[in-house]
Amino acid sequence: MKMKKKRLKKRKTALIVASVILCLYSLTMLMPVYFLLVNSLKESFEFFNNVWALPISLYFENYALALELGVGEVSILDMYLNSIIMTGATVVIATAATTVTAYVLARFDFRGKNFLVAVGIGVMLIPDLGGSATVYKMFVDLKMIDTWFILVKNAAPFGLMFLITYSTFRTVSSTYAEAAKIDGASEMRIFLAIMIPMAKGCIGMMCVMSAIGSWNDYYTPYMYMPSVKTLALGLQELSEEAATYSNYTELYAAMVLAVLPLLILFVSMRETIINNAVAGGLKG
DSSP: OHHHHHHHHHHHHHHHHHHHHHHHHHHHHHHHHHHHHHHTTSOHHHHHHOSSSOOSSOOTHHHHHHTTOEETTEEHHHHHHHHHHHHHHHHHHHHHHHHHHHHHHHHOOOTTHHHHHHHHHHGGGSOTTTTHHHHHHHHHHTTOTTSGGGHHHHTOSOSHHHHHHHHHHHHSOSHHHHHHHHTTOOHHHHIIIIIHHHTHHHHHHHHHHHHHHHHTOOHHHHHHOTTSOOHHHHHHHHHHHHHHHOOHHHHHHHHHHHHHHHHHHHHHHHHHHHHHTTHHHHHO
């Protein structure tokens, strides 16, 4: 009886400690969000008086002023459009390339397959900037700098997304594919009509993660597409200008507007991701 009480007491203590750590961690994650949102709704004098205080009144005009910001001749709306085009193209190319590559390597046996899988997963061990000089030189030689062909770099079917998709297709039962083959279905039809729907949770998650990575990508447009101002690039330059013109509240409003598309994407995709992330494995 005493042993049970001791165990119960230890579990309660562990639960309390874990809850405190989780609350502190959540607080550190929410503080930047609070800071950004609150100061985007203040007038400038309120911001300089106390950056952590709630606004006296909600000053939505900052958002209208934020839409008038720009870097040189490039407006923030142009930056939005560039980011949407770059993110959309990257998501489509990356999703298609990764899905097809992972499916082929997961479902078919051929010489060199294990080597290709090892390469696809091993890329995760290489730092993003590790081979940047070599990659940059290669794209210069190919005359692809400052062209939209550079998106191929971010859409390569390697790394974490490849590992997740490859693992998903490996866990999907082959029973449905074999039954479809008996009925005369082609490999393409099996892939599109059977495998893709069974892995849609994984693919949805891949789309979201790819979109977040591309939308927030500062390095690629800075190094490879300097003439294309995206939000990540433009907001960095605007933050430097804010120190001169003291228009921080407008800048924070612009940052909130920059986050909205990702928030909308995540909310619209959350059911697919949560409910179907392991649907293929469970159905098998």
